[in-house]
Amino acid sequence: MIADRRTLSPDGYNLGPGGEGKPGHVNTKETREKISKANKGLIKFPNGYPEKAKKILSEQRIGIKRHPDHVAKSKLARKLSLEKKMLDPEYSNRFRTAKRKNAKMA
16 A cells, blocks of 8 residues: 555655565563553454343443434444445345345234
């Protein structure tokens, strides 16, 4: 993307072609210790949160209202995502098949 937009230094604002960070930069021992201290106690769930944690997180959010702008953006993103999926013939066929099966069960 940097090459496509020609934003590499000296003419552009990027110092490198991207993805490599600061070439040759090594964090000091003090910086590594700060990062380590900041990450201590954080629980990481590579396969998603356990059900107990989900319940606790859900209960903590009860009564917290989302900002109207956020709600509107979320609705728009879902709508655009669904529209994009419906243009995909494979997804569209699976969706229609599932809808028919559900209608027969009801």
